Amino acid sequence: MSRRQGGGDKIFSQKKLEKTKANFNRKKASMAKLKKLLVACEGSKSEPYYLNSFFRYLVKEHKINSKSFVIAKHKHTNPTGVLDDLLNFNEEQLTYKDFEHKWILIDRDAERTNGGGHHLQDYNEAIHKARNLGVNVAFSNPSYEIWYLLHYQYRNTVLSRDDVVKELENLINYKKNDPNMFDKLLPSLNTAINNSKRLIDNCDKSIGHCNPSTNMHVLVEFLNI
Numbered sequence: 757m758s759r760r761q762g763g764g765d766k767i768f769s770q771k772k773l774e775k776t777k778a779n780f781n782r783k784k785a786s787m788a789k790l791k792k793l794l795v796a797c798e799g800s801k802s803e804p805y806y807l808n809s810f811f812r813y814l815v816k817e818h819k820i821n822s823k824s825f826v827i828a829k830h831k832h833t834n835p836t837g838v839l840d841d842l843l844n845f846n847e848e849q850l851t852y853k854d855f856e857h858k859w860i861l862i863d864r865d866a867e868r869t870n871g872g873g874h875h876l877q878d879y880n881e882a883i884h885k886a887r888n889l890g891v892n893v894a895f896s897n898p899s900y901e902i903w904y905l906l907h908y909q910y911r912n913t914v915l916s917r918d919d920v921v922k923e924l925e926n927l928i929n930y931k932k933n934d935p936n937m938f939d940k941l942l943p944s945l946n947t948a949i950n951n952s953k954r955l956i957d958n959c960d961k962s963i964g965h966c967n968p969s970t971n972m973h974v975l976v977e978f979l980n981i
Contacts, residue, residue, distance in 0.1 A: 798835065801933040804830070828841045843889070868916075894971060894975045896972065908928070948973065
């Protein structure tokens with residue numbers, strides 16, 4: 757009887773070991789698919805709020821690891837400055853070079869007569885330099901809020917930053933820097949992706965300079981696989 761018990765225990769232990777190895781291999785394969793991503797944003801609140809909520813959603817869906825996404829410390833609000841924020845990232849002995857995927861989120865935000873906005877040269881320089889360094893650019897023209905608006909409607913007429921905000925205020929009583937925008941917009945995410953792609957396809961100017969346009973859908977689809 758004792759011999760039979762010993763043999764059974766041996767077989768049980770072997771199966772348990774094989775199961776443990778299989779679980780480890782699955783976890784290892786899953787970890788290999790995770791994206792190690794560094795992002796720098798032009799906005800100090802709106803974009804980080806949206807992205808952080810998006811990543812919490814992806815973690816729940818087991819599409820990304822909670823430690824694989826980092827937003828660089830915000831110091832600048834102009835496109836080349838945002839790129840510098842990413843390039844100067846240095847935390848916990850990590851630099852931007854340690855991240856497989858690097859993105860900057862910038863707005864065209866043309867100069868306004870009442871002040872604000874960016875020089876076109878600064879915007880162009882940020883895109884050109886980023887691409888030469890292997891940094892992806894998520895652009896929005898006229899502003900990041902065009903991505904929000906595309907969740908509700910397709911617009912292909914020229915808009916200012918103020919126009920976009922007013923449209924959102926009328927549609928959803930929009931408040932700038934709302935930390936809950938991702939949750940509000942999630943049900944219409946596919947609509948925004950399709951509208952964004954449509955704008956890019958119909959754009960007859962250089963990518964990033966067509967008003968309105970955004971390629972936020974590229975970043976969203978890259979993550980939400």
